[in-house]
Amino acid sequence: MARTIGSHGPRTMEAIRKAGLKLIYEHGFEAMSLRQLAAEVGIQVGSLYNHISTKEDLLYDLIRTHMDELFLQFDAAMAAVDGQGPEERLRAFVAFHVTYHIVRKREVFIGASELRSLEPNHYEDIVSLRRRYERRLIDILDQGEAAGLFRCGDAHVAAYGILSMLTGVCTWFRPHGRLTKEQVIAMYSDQVLGGLMGPRGP
Amino acid sequence: MARTIGSHGPRTMEAIRKAGLKLIYEHGFEAMSLRQLAAEVGIQVGSLYNHISTKEDLLYDLIRTHMDELFLQFDAAMAAVDGQGPEERLRAFVAFHVTYHIVRKREVFIGASELRSLEPNHYEDIVSLRRRYERRLIDILDQGEAAGLFRCGDAHVAAYGILSMLTGVCTWFRPHGRLTKEQVIAMYSDQVLGGLMGPRGP
Amino acid sequence: MARTIGSHGPRTMEAIRKAGLKLIYEHGFEAMSLRQLAAEVGIQVGSLYNHISTKEDLLYDLIRTHMDELFLQFDAAMAAVDGQGPEERLRAFVAFHVTYHIVRKREVFIGASELRSLEPNHYEDIVSLRRRYERRLIDILDQGEAAGLFRCGDAHVAAYGILSMLTGVCTWFRPHGRLTKEQVIAMYSDQVLGGLMGPRGP
Amino acid sequence: MARTIGSHGPRTMEAIRKAGLKLIYEHGFEAMSLRQLAAEVGIQVGSLYNHISTKEDLLYDLIRTHMDELFLQFDAAMAAVDGQGPEERLRAFVAFHVTYHIVRKREVFIGASELRSLEPNHYEDIVSLRRRYERRLIDILDQGEAAGLFRCGDAHVAAYGILSMLTGVCTWFRPHGRLTKEQVIAMYSDQVLGGLMGPRGP
DNA sequence: GATGAATGAGAATTCATTCAT
DNA sequence: TATGAATGAATTCTCATTCAT
Numbered sequence: 001m002a003r004t005i006g007s008h009g010p011r012t013m014e015a016i017r018k019a020g021l022k023l024i025y026e027h028g029f030e031a032m033s034l035r036q037l038a039a040e041v042g043i044q045v046g047s048l049y050n051h052i053s054t055k056e057d058l059l060y061d062l063i064r065t066h067m068d069e070l071f072l073q074f075d076a077a078m079a080a081v082d083g084q085g086p087e088e089r090l091r092a093f094v095a096f097h098v099t100y101h102i103v104r105k106r107e108v109f110i111g112a113s114e115l116r117s118l119e120p121n122h123y124e125d126i127v128s129l130r131r132r133y134e135r136r137l138i139d140i141l142d143q144g145e146a147a148g149l150f151r152c153g154d155a156h157v158a159a160y161g162i163l164s165m166l167t168g169v170c171t172w173f174r175p176h177g178r179l180t181k182e183q184v185i186a187m188y189s190d191q192v193l194g195g196l197m198g199p200r201g202p
Numbered sequence: 203m204a205r206t207i208g209s210h211g212p213r214t215m216e217a218i219r220k221a222g223l224k225l226i227y228e229h230g231f232e233a234m235s236l237r238q239l240a241a242e243v244g245i246q247v248g249s250l251y252n253h254i255s256t257k258e259d260l261l262y263d264l265i266r267t268h269m270d271e272l273f274l275q276f277d278a279a280m281a282a283v284d285g286q287g288p289e290e291r292l293r294a295f296v297a298f299h300v301t302y303h304i305v306r307k308r309e310v311f312i313g314a315s316e317l318r319s320l321e322p323n324h325y326e327d328i329v330s331l332r333r334r335y336e337r338r339l340i341d342i343l344d345q346g347e348a349a350g351l352f353r354c355g356d357a358h359v360a361a362y363g364i365l366s367m368l369t370g371v372c373t374w375f376r377p378h379g380r381l382t383k384e385q386v387i388a389m390y391s392d393q394v395l396g397g398l399m400g401p402r403g404p
Numbered sequence: 405m406a407r408t409i410g411s412h413g414p415r416t417m418e419a420i421r422k423a424g425l426k427l428i429y430e431h432g433f434e435a436m437s438l439r440q441l442a443a444e445v446g447i448q449v450g451s452l453y454n455h456i457s458t459k460e461d462l463l464y465d466l467i468r469t470h471m472d473e474l475f476l477q478f479d480a481a482m483a484a485v486d487g488q489g490p491e492e493r494l495r496a497f498v499a500f501h502v503t504y505h506i507v508r509k510r511e512v513f514i515g516a517s518e519l520r521s522l523e524p525n526h527y528e529d530i531v532s533l534r535r536r537y538e539r540r541l542i543d544i545l546d547q548g549e550a551a552g553l554f555r556c557g558d559a560h561v562a563a564y565g566i567l568s569m570l571t572g573v574c575t576w577f578r579p580h581g582r583l584t585k586e587q588v589i590a591m592y593s594d595q596v597l598g599g600l601m602g603p604r605g606p
Numbered sequence: 607m608a609r610t611i612g613s614h615g616p617r618t619m620e621a622i623r624k625a626g627l628k629l630i631y632e633h634g635f636e637a638m639s640l641r642q643l644a645a646e647v648g649i650q651v652g653s654l655y656n657h658i659s660t661k662e663d664l665l666y667d668l669i670r671t672h673m674d675e676l677f678l679q680f681d682a683a684m685a686a687v688d689g690q691g692p693e694e695r696l697r698a699f700v701a702f703h704v705t706y707h708i709v710r711k712r713e714v715f716i717g718a719s720e721l722r723s724l725e726p727n728h729y730e731d732i733v734s735l736r737r738r739y740e741r742r743l744i745d746i747l748d749q750g751e752a753a754g755l756f757r758c759g760d761a762h763v764a765a766y767g768i769l770s771m772l773t774g775v776c777t778w779f780r781p782h783g784r785l786t787k788e789q790v791i792a793m794y795s796d797q798v799l800g801g802l803m804g805p806r807g808p
Numbered sequence: 809g810a811t812g813a814a815t816g817a818g819a820a821t822t823c824a825t826t827c828a829t
Numbered sequence: 830t831a832t833g834a835a836t837g838a839a840t841t842c843t844c845a846t847t848c849a850t
Contacts (some may be wrong), residue, residue, distance in 0.1 A: 012834075028318055034820065043835075046822075050834050055820065073261035113315060116230055153379060153389035161390060164370030165363040172362050179356060187355035189365060191397035198392075198400025214809085236845060248847080249810050257845065416830085432722055434636035438824060443817080456836050459824065470638035495632030517719060520634055527721035530779060558785060559791035565794060567769040576766050592767060594804075602804025618813075640841065649814075652843075656813050661841065813838065815847080829832085 015041045017065075018057050025106040029059055029114040045166045059114060060122040066107035067129045073100060074136065086144030087193065089201045093137060097166045104180055105170035112167070134159055142198070152198040162192055215253045217266075222260050227308040231261055231316040233244045236265065239310050261316060262324040268309035269331045275302060276338065288346030295339060296391045299368045304383055307372035314369070328375040336361055342396070419445045421469075424462050429510040433463050433518040463518060464526040470511035472532045477504060478540065490548030491597065497541060498593045501570045506585055509574035516571070532550045538563055545600070554600040566596055610718040615645045621647045623671075631712040635665055635720040666728040667718060672713035680704060680731050680742065682695045692750030693799065698744060700795045708735045708787055718773070730734035740765055747802070768798055 019040035038045040060128060077096035081088050087173045090190040101108050115123060137159045144150030152158040166188060173184065213292045227233040240247045247271055254260045279298035283290050303310050313317035313368035317325060354360040368390060373387065423444035427436040436461055444451045450483060456462045481500035484490050505512050541563045548554035556562040572591060577588065625646035629638040638660060644651040658664045683702035687694050710776050721729060742764045750756035758764040772794060779790065 028230075028232060030230060033818075035818080044837060045820085046837070047835055107825070117233070147244070153385075153392070157381060157386060157389060160370055160374050160395065161367040161393060165367040166372075168362055168366030171366075179359060183355070185361060187359055188363060190400075191360065192354070194400025195393035195397040198396025213822095235843075237843085245812055245842075247845085251848095252809055366811070431637055432634075434634060435723070437822075439822085447830095448825085448832055450833070453825070454830055455829095465762070472749040521637070521720050557789070557796070561785060561790060561793055562797065563776055564770040565797060568777075572766055572770030575770075583763060587759075588763060591763055595764065595767060595801035598804025599801035602796075602800025639839075641839085650816065651841085652816070654841070655816055811839105811850085813850105815845105815849095817842070817844085820841095823838085824836105826836080827832105827834095829834105 010180045012041070012043065013016075015050055016048065016058070017062060021106050021110070022063055024059065024110050025061070025082075029055075029103050029110070029117045042182075056117065056119055056122070059110075060118055062107065063111045063114070063118070063126055064122075066104065066111050066132075067126060068132065069104070069107075070100060071129075073164065074133070075171065078136075086140055086149055088146055089140050090144065090193065090196075093140060094162075094166060094192055098169055098185050098188060099181065101167055102172040103171050105173070108167070108170045124144065135161065144196065152196060155184075162195075165192070207215055214243070214245070214249075218260070219251065219264060223264055223308050223312070226264070226305045226312050226316065230323055231257075231312070231319045237259065258300055258319065259319055259323070261312075262328075263311045264309065265316070265320070266324075266329055268313050269328060269335075271309075272335065273307070273331075274301060276335070280338075285387055288349055291342050292395065293391050293397075294347065295342060296364075296368060296394055297387045299365075300371055300387050300390060301383065303369055303372040304375050304377075305395065307375075310369070336365065339364065346398065354398060360398065364397075367394070411547070414593055416445070416447070416451075420452065420455055420462070421466060425510050425514070427465055428463065428466070428514050428518065433514070433521045460521065460523055462520055463514075463587055464530075467515045467522070468526075470508065470515050471513075471530060471537075473508070474537065475500070475503060475533075481517070484542075490544055490551055491546050492549065494597065494600075495593050497544060498566075498570060498596055499589045501567075502545040502573055502589050503585065505571055506577050506579075509577075512571070512574045520561065538595060541567065548600065558598060563599065566599075569596070583586065608709050610677065618647070618649065618653075622654065622657055622664070623668060627668055628712070628715070629667065630668070630720065635661075635716070635723045638685060646665070659701075661771050662723065662725055662728070665716075666724055666732075667804065668713065669717045669720070669724070669732055672710065672717050673732060674707060675710070675713075676739065677735075679721075680739070684742075692746055692753055692755055695746050696750065696799065696802075697795050698771060699746060700768075700798055703769070704775055704791050704794060705787065707773055707776040708779050708781075713777045750802065754761045764802065768801075771798070 018036065019037055020032075020039050023036055023040060027036075029034060034048055038048055041048075052061070077093060078089070081092040090179060109125070113128060118126060130184040136154050139154050141150060141158055145152050167183060169188075173181070175181075179187075218239065222234075222238055225238055225242060229238075236247050236250055240250055242251075254263070276298060280291070280294060283294040292299055313328070317328060320328060340357050341351060343354050343357040347354050347357060371386060375383070381389075414425050420441065423441055427440055427444060431440075438452055442452055445452075456465075481502075482493070482496060485496040496546070517532060522530060538577060542559050545554060545556050545559040545562055549556050549559060573588060577585070583591075624645065625643055626638075629642055629646060630637075633642075634673070640651050640654055644654055647654075658667070680702060684698060687698040717732070721732060724732060744761050747756060747758050747761040747764055750759060751758050775790060780788070781787075785793075
């Protein structure tokens with residue numbers, strides 16, 4: 001007998017993506033079995049293959065979609081400070097990055113920790129998108145440096161440091177914890193700005 | 203850990219640890235098979251069990267050893283600034299943390315990304331060590347805050363941010379890259395100190 | 405066979421038979437998947453079942469059709485030498501068999517090598533048709549033996565040998581190769597006739 | 607718990623080869639599952655992989671071993687007629703080929719019908735051995751033709767015909783059937799020799 | 809200590825087939 | 830008739846682990 005009633009094609013695919021996101025986040029991509037995934041979705045293992053072509057392909061799909069969304073939301077967020085100075089733009093970047101990494105913490109975590117499991121082509125694709133995103137921050141730092149506002153030392157290294165610091169929130173931030181998202185953003189904005197504009201060492 | 207006394211026993215165990223470190227770093231713990239490991243060491247799979255009791259046990263051994271080493275070296279490094287002020291101690295912390303994370307980048311990476319694969323007991327053990335290490339930094343921040351030197355907002359969150367930023371070096375730092383380790387330490391020291399002592403936002 | 409009446413039904417069924425013939429010849433029946441078959445035809449897998457009832461059923465249909473055609477053409481070919489002597493009839497048999505096995509090499513190949521995959525009933529059906537065909541040759545040999553023309557030793561065994569020899573052409577004959585079909589027929593006629601009428605061993 | 611008592615390594619491998627030969631002959635390579643094979647041997651499926659590296663590899667091993675044996679026995683058989691004339695050598699060839707194809711009918715059958723399932727490299731390897739074997743017969747025919755004894759028409763085509771005829775015995779010969787192996791050899795020797803030395807067509 | 813052969817569970821993937829739309 | 834999504838059993842192969850030798 002075929003087909004349980006309900007759950008049409010697109011709906012099933014959406015369920016697979018959702019379940020995949022959850023399970024990969026919780027157990028890691030290698031550790032997640034398609035058995036688990038199918039069970040979570042409520043279909044048979046073989047039925048997965050009506051929607052995905054490969055386990056790796058699901059991973060790529062999730063990460064790629066996340067990267068696309070990242071750029072989409074980034075552009076929207078930065079549009080609000082278009083034409084403004086490097087300080088305002090850096091503050092906007094911090095606010096956006098922290099927000100996105102809190103709201104999409106699972107996508108973000110997977111997108112950073114499971115790259116190893118991508119096929120070479122897919123790997124290259126994602127890595128180049130990540131570089132392009134880093135570049136966005138580096139550009140802001142360069143502008144700030146050019147304007148005599150920031151002292152970065154090295155814009156690339158400063159950017160890596162800032163990104164690492166901000167991205168960390170997806171690890172420890174708890175929605176109803178001691179601090180609100182806004183407080184964290186305020187703190188980290190000060191810390192980042194202070195780091196680039198503050199006093200130099202001994 | 204199943205360290206067995208014998209003729210070339212310790213030597214073999216050391217080879218297993220070395221190979222395990224390499225393979226787990228390269229492929230991830232789940233993705234590394236004991237067959238690969240045995241091949242890398244140059245023995246048969248079955249022989250591994252004369253030295254380890256479990257695959258998971260090897261992972262725990264590697265991480266635990268790394269944590270012990272971390273504390274050992276931390277204590278040695280901080281002894282040099284014993285009795286000095288928070289700023290000197292924070293600079294010493296930055297220097298130590300960056301150095302360790304560059305030199306032991308594989309241990310550090312595994313110790314952060316493969317915790318998921320530990321048994322509950324082992325997991326708790328390592329996580330509490332990590333918390334204890336974080337605590338060391340938080341203490342410095344607290345002292346700086348108490349002394350009116352630092353404005354952290356929230357010492358825990360500030361510490362997480364600093365740790366994330368500094369730990370990032372194990373991902374991107376290349377020994378013969380554009381910047382030396384010392385330059386990176388100088389930059390990040392300024393950035394961290396500036397972040398805590400610099401101007402506040404709008 | 406599940407030939408369904410309809411608009412482009414027969415055309416689709418013909419396409420399925422053609423594609424099936426090709427794929428089974430190339431990969432073997434077990435190795436051919438219905439997915440491959442559907443793709444070759446240009447429809448979806450499920451749609452195949454509007455035309456066939458079973459994978460095995462398609463195989464039987466192909467082989468059975470081939471056997472029917474074999475007898476049809478055999479009768480037509482032998483009608484031309486009706487009433488003539490065993491030698492002429494044997495030459496006609498050789499010419500017919502070689503021709504058919506060159507022209508229909510895929511059907512012939514499948515009809516010999518994929519019998520194993522037929523259901524018991526279908527298997528019996530085809531095997532009995534094959535025996536009936538062999539019988540046609542044995543009859544000719546018997547007549548030649550009775551007429552004092554041939555010395556077969558054992559008509560069955562002689563027939564098996566002749567059939568094997570002639571059937572072999574479907575394996576190695578290439579349409580534009582060194583020899584024409586007519587040359588092969590001439591050679592093999594001589595060889596077969598010589599074998600039955602030639603000198604006896606030591 | 608590991609290992610059932612008995613059945614050491616080489617013995618197990620021999621059992622696998624024997625069971626593989628039987629099952630592939632009976633069901634075909636594609637249709638034989640490793641489940642079946644393991645069950646026939648009396649071990650678990652996974653244990654097969656202590657002895658073979660791949661299902662295809664087992665097939666290659668069986669066929670390659672058969673080809674090696676074929677040449678070994680061929681050389682031994684032909685040594686007995688070394689230095690004799692083409693007629694004696696052809697009779698020896700017929701006797702050898704028929705005998706081998708009766709005694710090793712399963713190896714022979716597999717070696718002809720399952721080539722499709724070999725990897726390209728393995729396929730090439732076996733096909734070239736088969737060509738080399740055909741060459742042995744062609745050489746005899748060429749010598750007979752040169753000596754004015756045989757009229758082949760085309761030595762290659764004649765050889766293919768002879769090989770097909772003789773090889774056929776592995777399909778229909780039954781050890782305790784109507785004819786003994788010796789009778790079949792005698793008949794086919796006459797038929798082959800007659801075919802090459804007998805009268806030419808109309 | 810090392811080896812090689814075993815286990816049994818589990819991996820991803822493919823298969824023929826069904827059927828509501 | 831065709832489609833797409835489902836089933837459930839089967840496929841080859843890999844895994845960590847055990848243990849007699």
